[in-house]
Amino acid sequence: MSEVISEPFIELEKPQKRESLWSKALKKFSRNKTGMVSFVVVMLFLLIAVLVWSGAIAQNWDALLADGQMGPTETYWFGTTINGQDIFQRAIYSTKTAFEVGLMVAIFATVIGALVGAVIGYFSGTILDEFILWIMNSIDCIPYILMVAAIAIALDGNPYSMHIAMMLAFWTGTARVVRGEVLKLKNMEFVEAAHALGVPVYRIIFKHLLPNTTHIILVDMSILFITAIKSEVILSFLGLGIKDSISWGIMISEASGEVTAGHFCNFFAASGMLFVLVLAFNMFSDSLQDALDPRKV
């Protein structure tokens, strides 16, 4: 009898390795043109950010180099600001700021959200769950712009007060979706089977349930990355953003006075870079989602 089921596998037993989820996803992704183009663009931005961070380029973003309000010239490709700073260098340097905000907020907020969401999802209906849900609801009630202002004042000049405020405001979204998924998963038989084999609760939560939510966490992380970058622009425009550095938001804020006077360089440089990065990243995460979805061919 047992030959009946073992037969089909014999051919597959040869050294040829079966495709894993990731190698399959990679193959699918490499066939997707939009995905590849957007991936290259995002990587280009990342490269710029790394070069800025390592100190190789755009270190003179704050120096007064030339006359103010010059149009694009050979030396200053995007022209200069009212103070005579190089807009090109400022726009390039801002890439680093954007990635700093996006990555920090996306990683920390999703990690906190996933951990909390998994725990309260498992203990749903208990006082712990009720209490944390109540805290999450309270956080969601506060407009995060107010929260940033409050935290900026509370931290008194900490350069990362905006980052911390965004993390505190954004983790609740991830926690909610992960909680919902865990709520669904914890009633599945493999969790009961794990109980029946004597697996302790903390291992069930973090080893059996949390890895099952990876797809949600990945998507959430990419959404948060974009949200954080856009929020940074808004907050910097309002004067609540980063301090002692340059960002696209600060550039747009500066440009608001210049545009009425007919100087568009600052504005176009900042919003153009922002637009390209956000669009490319959105397309990239869309393609990534498609590639990781086993139901799509």
Add this chain to the structure above:
Amino acid sequence: MNNLDIEKREPILTVDNLTVDFNTDKGRVRAIDGISFEVMPGETLAIVGESGCGKSVSSLSIMGLLPSPPGKIVDGSIKFNKRELIGLSEKEYRKVRGNEISMIFQEPMTALNPVLKISTQMIDVIRLHNRIGKSEAKRRAIDMLETVGIPSPEMRINEYPHQLSGGMRQRVMIAMALSCGPDLLLADEPTTALDVTIQAQVMTEMVRLQKKLGMAVILVTHDLGVVAESCQRVAVMYCGQIIEQASVQDIFASPKHPYTQGLLKSIPVVREKKIPRLATIEGMVPDLRDMPSGCRFADRCQFAEARCRASSPQLSGAGTHQVACFNPLGEMQ
């Protein structure tokens, strides 16, 4: 082995007057009403009965996995190797589960974690109960997979559950449940979700493993065909009570309770040329919230008389064949 041998030995599991209540929004419901049974080392006990009669609740109670709330063990004792299980702390119970008592489930499709490799899941369980290194645990996992009849286990162990067929997955589940050498295996309808040919394979495999490893098995099922092939003793449950308990030969040859007889009559017989209309048991299972005070089967029983409705018969009988009926079949005529 004959019955005399079994009687001389100590039972490995003794369930005594186990009573389980469930709190529902319509009030308290008694899902199990004082069941008692014993399992001897190395034997297979089948618990049969229709849906909702309390088979699964009994096995979950033994595992200490009864969802609580709403479930609650209100009375009785469960002794495993002379040790009382009811009232054990969660931590102590965890050491019993998977190690001394193991369980396999109905749905092999969902009983394995889809995002973890077989190796991760098996090594995890082995290392939970044994102080051994990873490579040692992996070797043992591969041995176990080989034992349950999985071809090329060194390859298979590195795969994910979705790469295996249903029968394979159930074998992996069995391997996992047996990897720590339990003395007792609870199998809750282990073959229901598999198709018939695979069912036969898995059952044969289980019987073989049981003989090889010498463990006791409680097989929870509603499939009497499976019972006939693989069990030594049978307990028939109806509405939360055990109504008949006997060796498998006695149950099939001379059932004493009218319900057991009805169950056996409702199995289709294939070899006859002209298939008569399949027998059914008249009537409906009484509502758990509104149990009759007398025999619970009285309303559906063609032999019922006044005293059946007045008082409830107790499980009794000489030797190994016990029945809870005032008018056991065979003795009445």
